[in-house]
Amino acid sequence: MPNMSLKKNPMPAQEPEVRAHNFKEVALGYTEEQAIDEANRCLNCKNPLCVKGCPVNVPIPQFIKKVQEGDFEGAYQVISLTSSLPAVCGRVCPQETQCEAKCIRGIKGEPVGIGRLERFVADYHNEHATEAPEKPASNGHKVAVVGSGPAGLTCAGDLAKKGYDVTVFEAFHLAGGVLVYGIPEFRLPKAIVQKEVDTLKTLGVKVETNMVIGKTLTIDELMEEYGFEAVFVGSGAGLPRFMRIPGESLKGVYSANEFLTRNNLMKAYRDDATTPILRAKKVAVVGGGNVAMDAARTALRLGAEEVSIVYRRSLEELPARKEEVEHAMEEGIQFRLLNNPVEILGYNNPDDKRDPKNGSVIGMKCIKMELGEPDASGRRSPIEIPGSEFVLDVDCVIMSIGTSPNPLIKDTTAGLEVNRWGGIIVTEETGATTKPGVYAGGDAVTGAATVILAMGAGKTAAAAIDKQIMGE
Amino acid sequence: MYKILTMKALNPTVMQMEIESPLVARKAQPGQFIILRVDEDGERIPLTVAGTDPARGAVKIIFQIVGATTYKLSLKSEGESIQDFVGPLGKPTELEGLKKVAIVGGGVGCAIALPIAEKLHEMGCEVHSYVGFRNKDLVILEDEFKAASDKLIMMTDDGSYGRQGVVTVPLQEALEAGEAYDEVITIGPLIMMKFVVATTKPFGVKTTVSMNPIMIDGTGMCGGCRLTVGGKTKFACVDGPDFDGFEVDFDEAMSRGASYRDFEKHAYDEACNLFKKEVQ
Numbered sequence: 001m002p003n004m005s006l007k008k009n010p011m012p013a014q015e016p017e018v019r020a021h022n023f024k025e026v027a028l029g030y031t032e033e034q035a036i037d038e039a040n041r042c043l044n045c046k047n048p049l050c051v052k053g054c055p056v057n058v059p060i061p062q063f064i065k066k067v068q069e070g071d072f073e074g075a076y077q078v079i080s081l082t083s084s085l086p087a088v089c090g091r092v093c094p095q096e097t098q099c100e101a102k103c104i105r106g107i108k109g110e111p112v113g114i115g116r117l118e119r120f121v122a123d124y125h126n127e128h129a130t131e132a133p134e135k136p137a138s139n140g141h142k143v144a145v146v147g148s149g150p151a152g153l154t155c156a157g158d159l160a161k162k163g164y165d166v167t168v169f170e171a172f173h174l175a176g177g178v179l180v181y182g183i184p185e186f187r188l189p190k191a192i193v194q195k196e197v198d199t200l201k202t203l204g205v206k207v208e209t210n211m212v213i214g215k216t217l218t219i220d221e222l223m224e225e226y227g228f229e230a231v232f233v234g235s236g237a238g239l240p241r242f243m244r245i246p247g248e249s250l251k252g253v254y255s256a257n258e259f260l261t262r263n264n265l266m267k268a269y270r271d272d273a274t275t276p277i278l279r280a281k282k283v284a285v286v287g288g289g290n291v292a293m294d295a296a297r298t299a300l301r302l303g304a305e306e307v308s309i310v311y312r313r314s315l316e317e318l319p320a321r322k323e324e325v326e327h328a329m330e331e332g333i334q335f336r337l338l339n340n341p342v343e344i345l346g347y348n349n350p351d352d353k354r355d356p357k358n359g360s361v362i363g364m365k366c367i368k369m370e371l372g373e374p375d376a377s378g379r380r381s382p383i384e385i386p387g388s389e390f391v392l393d394v395d396c397v398i399m400s401i402g403t404s405p406n407p408l409i410k411d412t413t414a415g416l417e418v419n420r421w422g423g424i425i426v427t428e429e430t431g432a433t434t435k436p437g438v439y440a441g442g443d444a445v446t447g448a449a450t451v452i453l454a455m456g457a458g459k460t461a462a463a464a465i466d467k468q469i470m471g472e
Numbered sequence: 473m474y475k476i477l478t479m480k481a482l483n484p485t486v487m488q489m490e491i492e493s494p495l496v497a498r499k500a501q502p503g504q505f506i507i508l509r510v511d512e513d514g515e516r517i518p519l520t521v522a523g524t525d526p527a528r529g530a531v532k533i534i535f536q537i538v539g540a541t542t543y544k545l546s547l548k549s550e551g552e553s554i555q556d557f558v559g560p561l562g563k564p565t566e567l568e569g570l571k572k573v574a575i576v577g578g579g580v581g582c583a584i585a586l587p588i589a590e591k592l593h594e595m596g597c598e599v600h601s602y603v604g605f606r607n608k609d610l611v612i613l614e615d616e617f618k619a620a621s622d623k624l625i626m627m628t629d630d631g632s633y634g635r636q637g638v639v640t641v642p643l644q645e646a647l648e649a650g651e652a653y654d655e656v657i658t659i660g661p662l663i664m665m666k667f668v669v670a671t672t673k674p675f676g677v678k679t680t681v682s683m684n685p686i687m688i689d690g691t692g693m694c695g696g697c698r699l700t701v702g703g704k705t706k707f708a709c710v711d712g713p714d715f716d717g718f719e720v721d722f723d724e725a726m727s728r729g730a731s732y733r734d735f736e737k738h739a740y741d742e743a744c745n746l747f748k749k750e751v752q
Contacts, residue, residue: 008596033533058510067501067629086635149507166671171558171689171691172689173516173556173558175557180497181689185489209556210557210558211495211558212558212559212561212691215499215559215560215561215691216495216499216559217495218561228586236693237691238692238693239691239707240694240695240712241694242695242698242705244705248705248729249698249699249721249724250727250730251728251730252731254696255694255695255696257693257694257695258694258695261688261689261693261694262688266515266516266688267513272513274514274515274540274541274739275515275516275688276731276732276735276739278731279529280576298697304674356730357732358727359724360726392479405694406691406693406710407692408691408692418624
């Protein structure tokens with residue numbers, strides 16, 4: 001008999017007033033009882049629409065069935081058939097626009113908590129699995145993967161399982177890409193990412209850190225001198241965008257990438273940190289995506305008294321994952337919607353040119369917005385309300401308005417074509433670029449998007465690479 | 473881990489090291505930089521490549537002990553290793569077609585200027601080097617500069633060696649006397665580069681400056697190294713580190729460069745205290 005409750009089992013979480021002061025994970029995960037109870041809400045549809053909503057087509061009803069039966073390890077094996085990073089996806093996927101958006105139970109009431117179940121299953125496996133996965137027999141073919149974020153790790157995992165000799169090249173000193181430098185510990189514990197990377201290593205994947213492809217080695221060198229038969233480029237998004245308003249170079253203005261990298265990868269939050277970060281009192285984060293939520297909640301945890309999200313549209317258009325917005329609101333992040341910055345104001349002591357405070361942020365001038373007609377993206381475009389300028393009292397501004405693609409690989413790889421925004425051009429069905437043997441996926445192709453879309457692209461490319469090499 | 477092949481002190485606060493990194497040694501060109509971490513949990517710092525020996529897989533770096541990280545690095549010994557070493561980053565200095573160039577270096581910046589002077593010299597370009605130091609004890613790489621220059625002008629702030637004064641004085645004199653340089657390439661403290669640019673601008677001599685702002689990834693991801701050049705935001709790590717000196721907003725770069733001065737001073741003091749305790 002299915003559980004006909006209209007509501008999902010709520011996710012146990014740290015209390016907002018407690019978690020706002022620590023970097024530990026916010027959501028604590030279901031217990032076994034909660035997981036089974038939630039799994040029982042699944043109707044096991046004959047034609048499961050949820051699977052169609054998943055970029056990597058996890059067999060959702062099948063894994064949930066195993067959870068209903070209490071066979072959690074079996075459930076993990078089902079998910080593993082198509083997803084290589086379930087512990088990550090269960091935490092960071094925007095389920096409300098993907099699998100759960102299609103769930104029949106969502107028509108009347110809340111959809112099945114698919115993401116929460118996925119997370120539960122992956123965590124159960126990580127806690128209980130004793131056997132290391134076996135290293136597959138080598139097929140003798142070498143493939144290079146550029147970047148160790150979600151696209152690269154997925155591509156590497158899929159190919160390694162097929163017996164390929166895979167080497168992942170990472171520019172940073174640590175593997176994981178955006179999963180380690182971008183997404184904070186309180187949303188995705190780094191131990192989980194490390195575990196996924198370690199699993200790949202047991203499958204035989206080699207990870208070479210401190211390798212900037214396009215600089216240390218080029219793609220042509222990988223293929224011609226090092227004998228890689230195919231290369232997958234999953235180098236991620238690139239240069240942070242700024243608004244081109246006055247004051248963006250003041251002290252105390254960060255890109256979200258810089259702020260988060262200092263905190264997450266370089267551990268600036270620790271008392272014994274070697275990398276500094278501004279411990280601001282009043283912080284404005286400009287933008288409304290997941291990265292903006294991460295930056296705002298990080299600033300709060302670093303001790304800010306007041307943190308605002310400044311977004312030029314309304315709550316309805318906010319692109320961030322729903323749970324992140326809810327968590328941020330619970331923690332006391334202020335949402336200053338329909339506001340747009342026009343200038344960042346800096347301190348300037350007219351009597352003392354050497355005053356160390358000179359050039360520091362002391363405020364941000366904003367203008368109020370209203371929503372007009374829908375634009376090309378289908379979203380209602382924001383319009384300035386004349387004369388509505390006001391100054392927000394802040395000492396730190398974090399720009400989180402997206403990125404533009406990194407030029408390093410494009411500039412050093414002849415034959416690799418990019419679109420007018422700088423994204424690598426690929427054939428969608430295969431991930432093949434305009435250069436033979438070179439594939440690409442993730443933010444390097446699409447611009448800033450989600451972890452799961454990047455994983456989907458890594459998966460697609462892995463299948464195409466296998467076909468290319470085995471077909472020869 | 474990356475092995476320290478050789479190390480020596482060039483003056484009381486400036487050290488030279490060769491780090492084993494065959495791939496970087498093979499690729500690095502004058503003007504490019506590397507990023508290193510001394511140990512696990514260490515900070516990432518950018519340092520310009522001061523030379524390479526591809527046959528030995530060696531990359532030369534020269535650094536001044538200014539903060540906790542450079543201090544920790546200076547305490548290492550030959551044969552020991554450092555945690556991370558990545559490069560070569562940034563664009564090489566553009567030298568093609570130059571026939572007569574003034575190289576203007578200040579302090580430890582001379583270490584970065586040297587490989588450029590050497591490369592130009594090797595290309596058959598006439599090189600005039602203007603190098604400045606605070607005093608005689610801090611002079612580095614004099615013989616190397618002599619070997620790579622057609623003319624070497626040594627300046628010290630206090631006159632204890634060479635001529636007394638700042639590098640812009642002889643540069644100004646040379647330009648006034650009608651020296652026709654294709655380009656002036658200057659590397660050193662921001663304030664020095666700012667004045668070099670002020671000196672060359674009236675003469676309309678193309679002037680390239682090498683910027684060394686705060687950086688984290690060095691590959692165009694974080695945007696921490698941004699500068700305003702010609703009114704536009706540029707990233708030193710991928711667009712530079714060389715820029716047209718006439719276009720760079722030096723005052724802004726100096727202000728941003730001081731963002732973490734208190735933290736850095738504190739970290740340096742802590743590192744020194746720890747070391748003192750260990751010695752005791």
